[in-house]
Amino acid sequence: VVAVTEYTVVYDAAQLVRNSEEGLDAVADAAVAVEDGHVAAAGATDEVVRAYPPENAAVAVDASGKTVLPGFVDPHTHAVFAGDRADEFTAKLRGKTYQEIAAEGGGILRTVRAVRETPREVLVRNLLSHLDEMLAHGTTTAEVKSGYGLSVESETKLLAAIRDADERHPVDVVPTFMGAHAVPDGWETDDYVDHVIEEQLPAVADRGLAEFCDVFCEEGIFSVEQSRRVLAAGSEHGLTPKIHAEEFERIGGAELAAELGAASADHLLQATPEDARALADAGVVPVLLPGTAFALDADYADPEQFAAAGAEVAIATDFNPNCFSQSMEFAVDLACHGMRMDPGSAVRAATAGAAAAIDRPDGPGRLREGDLGDIVIADVPDYEHVPYNFGVSTVETVLKAGKIVHDTR
Numbered sequence: 001v002v003a004v005t006e007y008t009v010v011y012d013a014a015q016l017v018r019n020s021e022e023g024l025d026a027v028a029d030a031a032v033a034v035e036d037g038h039v040a041a042a043g044a045t046d047e048v049v050r051a052y053p054p055e056n057a058a059v060a061v062d063a064s065g066k067t068v069l070p071g072f073v074d075p076h077t078h079a080v081f082a083g084d085r086a087d088e089f090t091a092k093l094r095g096k097t098y099q100e101i102a103a104e105g106g107g108i109l110r111t112v113r114a115v116r117e118t119p120r121e122v123l124v125r126n127l128l129s130h131l132d133e134m135l136a137h138g139t140t141t142a143e144v145k146s147g148y149g150l151s152v153e154s155e156t157k158l159l160a161a162i163r164d165a166d167e168r169h170p171v172d173v174v175p176t177f178m179g180a181h182a183v184p185d186g187w188e189t190d191d192y193v194d195h196v197i198e199e200q201l202p203a204v205a206d207r208g209l210a211e212f213c214d215v216f217c218e219e220g221i222f223s224v225e226q227s228r229r230v231l232a233a234g235s236e237h238g239l240t241p242k243i244h245a246e247e248f249e250r251i252g253g254a255e256l257a258a259e260l261g262a263a264s265a266d267h268l269l270q271a272t273p274e275d276a277r278a279l280a281d282a283g284v285v286p287v288l289l290p291g292t293a294f295a296l297d298a299d300y301a302d303p304e305q306f307a308a309a310g311a312e313v314a315i316a317t318d319f320n321p322n323c324f325s326q327s328m329e330f331a332v333d334l335a336c337h338g339m340r341m342d343p344g345s346a347v348r349a350a351t352a353g354a355a356a357a358i359d360r361p362d363g364p365g366r367l368r369e370g371d372l373g374d375i376v377i378a379d380v381p382d383y384e385h386v387p388y389n390f391g392v393s394t395v396e397t398v399l400k401a402g403k404i405v406h407d408t409r
């Protein structure tokens, strides 16, 4: 009796990006086979197809002339929200700053007002449609933050919507609690921090709604001390810290991330080489968000100083109403065209680096034996062409755990 197993094989690819401890690890004339949702073999086509012949496969994809990559991981999004802020985009083009817009009642608090009056089911639908867009651009795992509720009721509503969407969509969604995203109207900051710690966090943790806890550590928002209190309380509830650090002003958020052993420190536009070393030494992943700098017409973060310090760098979309792009392909494009990363480093940062930023060092983001079978097939001859061809999608087919979930062939 011959045991029959069902498998997927993607074969004859011009190039396969596997990712290893050391780097990108790209192989020519390559194939990848997936069994039980995980990579069973990845390497030269002749070797892979000997064990996993296309003619016996449940799913066989001829990838001739194409590039096979790990599905992108987007480790920083604010993708669950309601309302519309397109008019703020136009106001910014006319010279208004992000801070001026916020001071006039726009920005985060405007989205909070919209979210509070939106039923959970509508938030779920909104998020599902954004996840569709992410998937079409190659994202197979996305972190999504709450933070547009700022009350027990609305923060848990957002996180429950994230959980519902995760259950209904092929993209894996990783939930982050961010009650400390802004201070709602009518509150003193310290009182609101108490509220986050004493009321919101226990409600979120008791229901198992989040894996990470994030805070907007920024001059005029939450101080380093307030951020430390929130993240320490989050840790006590089992939530791993993340932090928005050194975006507009350098106030010590990166050092705090290192002190707390955060999973990541994000934005980092104003971070110094000392900050980069502190993060690298503590194993904190710097998450750079080129789309945010692009949308704010700000200077980009400097990826070189983090790489020089020995950190595993990640990039993310920061998709939110102020930075309206769901596309990790565009983040990779901008990492190269704006931040001057080389294509290999950008692809690495969008896959293995991004997975490290959400504490998944051996799940998604790599295509070695045993890794998740999350695969992007790009209609280009090698990874260099992914950012080279900017402004269009090179993603043709996406597989999640070995199953085709997006296909434009």
Ligand code: NIG
Binding pocket: 078, 107, 108, 111, 216, 244, 247, 292, 318, 320, 321, 322, 323
């Ligand atoms: O990461 N920095 C804070 N939060 C978001 C912006 C959110 C918004 O404007 O709605 C960010 O850029």
Ligand code: FE
Binding pocket: 076, 077, 078, 244, 318
């Ligand atoms: Fe953010």
